[in-house]
Amino acid sequence: MSLQENIQRIRREIDAAAIAAGRRGEEITLVAATKVQSSDTIRAAIAAGITVCGENRVQEFNAHWADGAYEGAKVHFIGHLQKNKVKYLVGKVSLIESVDSVELLEVIARRAQALGVVQDILVEVNIGGETSKSGVAPEDAAELIRRADAMEGVRPRGLMTIPPASGHFLDKKRFFSEMQQLFVDIRGKTYDNRSGIDCLSMGMSGDFAEAIAFGATQVRIGTALFGARPYARANG
């Protein structure tokens, strides 16, 4: 299947999953996970209707940005972010989805203030408690959102998660359900925030329909759009 056909098919599946959950398709943003893709592939995806690209690595983002590959779309940063690379992203990406410490938050806020912009962020939650994964513990997410809400230069928009890849599908549902509960709790707590907490980013190629059933507002999809990534370059 062509890239365009894949995009249309996945969009239809997202819309169907939304309707099955009593929601509307327009409530759900398809983020194309473009890691290891070329600038030409990114341009083709945008020409075929992709409106948001998700990038994992600052180096790849920089190269595509320099190429002008993202023209016509927004970019979300979805990978692990080191503090010394924040300067490459702030003011360019519309959302940093992977904030997992106060220190990182402070660096983002300082950079945004220096540029005179407000950077939207999500707090990444390590819902499976995996030692190999970044993200805060579920019980620490509300506090990090509260800290972000009190800072100039950043605006918290919600939560992101990557649940454990292996395991039974019932475990996956439990993780999505826990994320949904956490999201609802945090929205209730931060009713006075400047922006509104309105993003729950979860669901990938293999499980986006389930994520949508549990309230995801953004799904990040790579393989189902672009095909399998070459192993040697995939690295996540």
Ligand SMILES: *Cc1c(COP(=O)(O)O)cnc(C)c1O
């Ligand atoms: C690669 C990646 C995705 C997409 O994964 P697929 O299984 O290829 O759809 C989603 N989120 C993050 C953070 C990723 O790194």
